[in-house]
Amino acid sequence: MKTPVLLALLKEKGYKLTAQRQAILAALRYLGERASAKEIYEELCKEKPAISLDTVYRNLRLLAEIGIVQQILLQSGTVFELTDDGHHHHHLVCVDCEKVVCIPYCPESCAYTEQARAAGFAVLGHLFEVYGRCTACQQK
Amino acid sequence: MKTPVLLALLKEKGYKLTAQRQAILAALRYLGERASAKEIYEELCKEKPAISLDTVYRNLRLLAEIGIVQQILLQSGTVFELTDDGHHHHHLVCVDCEKVVCIPYCPESCAYTEQARAAGFAVLGHLFEVYGRCTACQQK
DNA sequence: TCAGTAAATAAGAATATTACTATTTAGAAA
DNA sequence: TTTCTAAATAGTAATATTCTTATTTACTGA
CATH class of the missing domain: 1.10.10.10 (Winged helix-like DNA-binding domain superfamily/Winged helix DNA-binding domain)
Structure with missing residues (x-):
């Protein structure tokens, strides 16, 4: 930047x-x-x-x-x-070791904005994180 | 419950x-x-x-x-x-008045789990909230 | 360049959230 | 029912985050 x-x-x-x-x-x-x-x-x-x-x-x-x-x-x-x-992205977060992996997937592209519009909301942004266990922590 | x-x-x-x-x-x-x-x-x-x-x-x-x-x-x-x-759902949250509207949409149904698997993550859950401005607050 | 103004800062107070530890308690099993 | 043990609680300390206010500073326009 x-x-x-x-x-x-x-x-x-x-x-x-x-x-x-x-x-x-x-x-x-x-x-x-x-x-x-x-x-x-x-x-x-x-x-x-x-x-x-x-x-x-x-x-x-x-x-x-x-x-x-x-x-x-x-x-x-x-x-x-x-x-x-400048383009946001989301993450896979391991709940054990807290390793973070970026994922290109973004729910923006899905249909929730339709529902927001129906409810009268002007969408400004969203929060999205996926939690799970990484390969290494699954072995433990 | x-x-x-x-x-x-x-x-x-x-x-x-x-x-x-x-x-x-x-x-x-x-x-x-x-x-x-x-x-x-x-x-x-x-x-x-x-x-x-x-x-x-x-x-x-x-x-x-x-x-x-x-x-x-x-x-x-x-x-x-x-x-x-027992089934989770997500929300539209107004950043002005903090009004909350539940939405049935869930990104679980989208394809991010594929990416998680590819990265070796076992998905346990996710966090998803949409922020925006409700009808009333857009008038202000 | 200089003055005016809204925005930003520092410092500390207030609040929110989590961690620690000794004690209590729910549930399992005899 | 009684005993045992891991889990849970209360109370307090520690940490994380936000708010308040007086002062400073970045930008605007003359």
């Missing part, structure tokens, strides 16, 4: 490009695919001046809203992942 | 039928379709002896695991709903 692109996405909704937002994205990139709010916070605390924990949470929520990151709900808590292509 | 049925579902996994579990279900029924852990806790605190908050959370998680209740993630927090027929 290049800064001009981020700026455009933010500006679209009246949000501002701040050093903290860029730092959060940089930390997420640095930490690898996925990280919890606390991990990002701790990474950024190494810098001076340190960021506020609330700012990390607030911005991860905002970045998720504009589609730059995605939230994944594990048993042990919530982690965030970059969606570099 | 009649007690014998609940007992059978619990026994199946080695869980016990406790007064607290029955009280939580009774409270949920009494409070209407949906309630938060705190609402259930406060309702049960009117009784003597009062229940522990931890017990409410722990058992709502367990009841969700065996399919008697379902968790719905709202912006303002998590609420629980009875699934009287």
